[in-house]
Amino acid sequence: MTENYLHRIRHKALRERVVGADQAASLIRDGMVLGMSGFTRAGEAKAVPMALAERAKAAPLKVTLMTGASLGNDLDKTLAEAKVLSRRIPFMSDPALRRAINAGEVMYIDQHLSETVEQLRTCQLPPVDIAIIEAVAITETGGIVPTTSVGNSASFALLAEKVIVEINLSQPEALEGLHDIYIPTYRPTRTPIPVVTPESRVGFPFIPVPPERIAAIVISTKLDSSSTIHDPDAETRAIAGHLTEFLKHEVAQSRLPSHLHPLQAGIGTIANAVLHGFVDSPFHDLTMYSEVLQDSTFDLMDAGKMVFASGSSITLSAPKYRDVMARFAEFKPKLVLRPQEISNHPEVVRRLGLICINTALEFDLYGNVNSTHVMGTQMMNGIGGSGDFARNAYLSVFVTKSMAKDGRISSVVPMVSHVDHTEHDVDILVTEQGLADLRGLSPRERAQVVLRNCVAPEWRDALEDYHGRALARGGHTPHLIEEALSWHDRLRRGGSMKPE
Numbered sequence: 001m002t003e004n005y006l007h008r009i010r011h012k013a014l015r016e017r018v019v020g021a022d023q024a025a026s027l028i029r030d031g032m033v034l035g036m037s038g039f040t041r042a043g044e045a046k047a048v049p050m051a052l053a054e055r056a057k058a059a060p061l062k063v064t065l066m067t068g069a070s071l072g073n074d075l076d077k078t079l080a081e082a083k084v085l086s087r088r089i090p091f092m093s094d095p096a097l098r099r100a101i102n103a104g105e106v107m108y109i110d111q112h113l114s115e116t117v118e119q120l121r122t123c124q125l126p127p128v129d130i131a132i133i134e135a136v137a138i139t140e141t142g143g144i145v146p147t148t149s150v151g152n153s154a155s156f157a158l159l160a161e162k163v164i165v166e167i168n169l170s171q172p173e174a175l176e177g178l179h180d181i182y183i184p185t186y187r188p189t190r191t192p193i194p195v196v197t198p199e200s201r202v203g204f205p206f207i208p209v210p211p212e213r214i215a216a217i218v219i220s221t222k223l224d225s226s227s228t229i230h231d232p233d234a235e236t237r238a239i240a241g242h243l244t245e246f247l248k249h250e251v252a253q254s255r256l257p258s259h260l261h262p263l264q265a266g267i268g269t270i271a272n273a274v275l276h277g278f279v280d281s282p283f284h285d286l287t288m289y290s291e292v293l294q295d296s297t298f299d300l301m302d303a304g305k306m307v308f309a310s311g312s313s314i315t316l317s318a319p320k321y322r323d324v325m326a327r328f329a330e331f332k333p334k335l336v337l338r339p340q341e342i343s344n345h346p347e348v349v350r351r352l353g354l355i356c357i358n359t360a361l362e363f364d365l366y367g368n369v370n371s372t373h374v375m376g377t378q379m380m381n382g383i384g385g386s387g388d389f390a391r392n393a394y395l396s397v398f399v400t401k402s403m404a405k406d407g408r409i410s411s412v413v414p415m416v417s418h419v420d421h422t423e424h425d426v427d428i429l430v431t432e433q434g435l436a437d438l439r440g441l442s443p444r445e446r447a448q449v450v451l452r453n454c455v456a457p458e459w460r461d462a463l464e465d466y467h468g469r470a471l472a473r474g475g476h477t478p479h480l481i482e483e484a485l486s487w488h489d490r491l492r493r494g495g496s497m498k499p500e
Contacts, residue, residue: 005219008137008167017217021047024164024216028052028130030061035120035128035156039313039340040267040292041072041093041227043149045132045166047220049075053082062086064126066116068151068312068340069267069291069384070094072225080106089125090116091382102378110372113291113385114344117155121186131160133207134168134220136175142211143204146179146337147171148224149313154181154207154339162215170221174328177205179337184345195348198262198289198310201336226318229295232273235401238432239270240277243357243397246428246435248282259285264349264389266358267292267315274357274399274430279303289352291343291385293335295320301334310336312343344388353394358386360400360429363454364416365447365467366477367423367438369398375488376417383420390425402431402456408496410459412450414466415484429454443477462499 009015025048028034038044044067055061064087065079076094079085088097090111101108119125133153136145146153147168157163182203185191194202232240250256260283265271275296278286288297288309295317300306314337316324324331342348349356360369361380369390370376372383390396398421400411411431423446429436434453438446447467455463470478487497494500 004169005167008169008173009217010140011138011142011211014138014142014211014214014217017214019216019218021051021218021220022055024048024218025051025055027162027164027215028061028063031063032129033064033066033126035066035131035152035160037068037133037146037149037151037153037156038071038075039068039149039151040070040315041225042313042315043134043147043151043153043224044071044073044075045134045164046073046075046168046222047166047218048132048164049079053078053084056082056084064089066090066128066152066156068149068153069113070381073222091384093381098379098381108379110379110382112344112383112387114341114346114388117152117159117339117341120155120159128156128160130162130164130215131156132164132166133157134166134171136171136173137167138165138214138217139206141208142214143206143208145176145206147175148315150179150181150337150339151312152340154183155341157207157209158183160213163209163213164216164218165214166218166220168220168222170223172325172328174332178332178335179205181205181207181339182342183339184341193342193345193347195342196351198287198352199308199336224315224321226321227294227315229269229272229317232276235432236270236273237277239399239401239430240274242430242435243274243399243428244277244281246437247355259283259287261353261355261394262287262289264288264290264354264356264393265294265296266384266386267294268359270359270399270401271357272296275300278305281305289343289348289354291340298324298331301331308334310338310343312338312340340385344385346388346392349389349392354389355395355397356389356393357397357399358390360398360411362411362413362416363398363400363426363429364413365450365463366443367426367429367446367450368416368419369421369426370416370418371420373418375492376485387421387425390421393427395427396425397428397430398426399430402433402454403458407456407458408498409491410456410463410487410497412455412459412463413487413497414463415479417485417488431456444471
């Protein structure tokens with residue numbers, strides 16, 4: 001073990017701070033705020049939180065846990081079941097933690113992913129007591145080299161009273177040099193963020209932490225969890241086809257160049273499958289400025305379609321991870337990982353003019369999108385970065401299949417049960433049925449386009465009936481308030497939105 005890790009701790013004095021995970025976890029006390037690395041199942045600290053969960057079985061304690069986004073290796077599940085979490089910020093995707101949140105056992109703060117460290121920096125959130133950061137290495141000056149994600153790690157480490165570093169020997173040393181750590185200056189005199197292309201490098205290749213703040217170093221070997229995406233199916237291929245045809249038209253109308261604008265795609269099967277559809281498109285020299293680099297990013301590079309990708313994490317399926325890491329020297333010059341407040345920053349998103357593709361749970365006739373809550377009350381995962389991108393995109397695109405649960409649920413409804421993205425932030429809606437371009441349309445016009453293009457045939461008559469009767473009543477955005485959520489009520493009572 002000594003020969004395996006000493007060369008990764010190049011600051012020699014810090015080698016004396018290597019301890020076991022249990023000893024490092026003993027630094028954590030009841031009521032503390034923890035800032036932990038990890039963004040969409042990539043680059044999370046793995047050994048210390050597991051040790052903390054074990055300790056809590058014998059000596060109960062509660063902490064507030066802040067991360068970049070969701071964690072892998074069932075860490076949220078383990079911590080939730082050990083009753084360690086009193087508060088969780090800003091995103092999660094674990095079913096066990098979801099149950100605890102919806103039961104009111106864990107207070108969950110669902111935030112735009114660009115905002116968490118902004119609020120920490122200005123003391124709008126309680127300060128971080130201990131940061132726990134996974135690293136490839138520690139430099140000669142004490143700088144922390146992240147692994148497969150940056151997320152909020154940099155600001156957690158810089159703002160925390162103490163830092164615990166997990167050196168993960170399973171993470172390849174070739175990751176060093178991949179990262180670009182830039183921290184914005186303080187408001188209200190903040191200078192512009194100097195990212196002007198996806199390729200821009202404006203910071204350090206490590207997190208510049210004073211070495212005296214590193215309280216403990218733990219050696220770990222556990223791999224990241226693999227992503228759970230599925231291969232494209234007929235419906236996601238249809239969604240990708242509709243979007244490709246739309247973008248081809250935008251190019252033909254000189255509203256976009258043939259290499260498009262930089263792309264952003266949300267995490268998950270549908271967004272990944274839609275992005276994969278660009279492999280067969282006529283577009284070339286594509287770039288990406290996104291949060292998460294998924295399988296489709298590397299498929300596009302292998303197809304000669306994408307030339308550069310900027311993100312905050314790399315989250316891959318198991319076979320794609322093996323392939324990418326075996327050829328990492330080939331991909332590394334085409335990649336950069338940034339803090340999520342930079343990858344998601346409204347200033348940069350607006351400057352670069354991104355085409356943003358995110359997933360909806362449901363949307364309504366007028367273009368309002370629900371991406372977080374089932375039946376308006378049950379938290380699914382969280383808003384993530386979709387709001388950061390949608391509000392500031394050149395083109396804000398939301399995709400979903402038109403039906404769910406074997407046709408018992410329509411994803412297009414009279415009124416969404418929860419609004420994450422208002423009609424003002426949504427340009428394009430796409431299902432396997434077709435694409436609705438909402439730009440420049442009034443609410444009444446948007447409804448007609450949505451009805452004509454996005455609704456499954458099984459549900460079109462019912463939606464047209466609702467909308468027709470709402471039009472008769474009148475209003476700028478016509479609704480039958482007493483019926484607007486009746487579809488959700490039927491689903492609640494009988495397991496289907498269909499009329500009883």
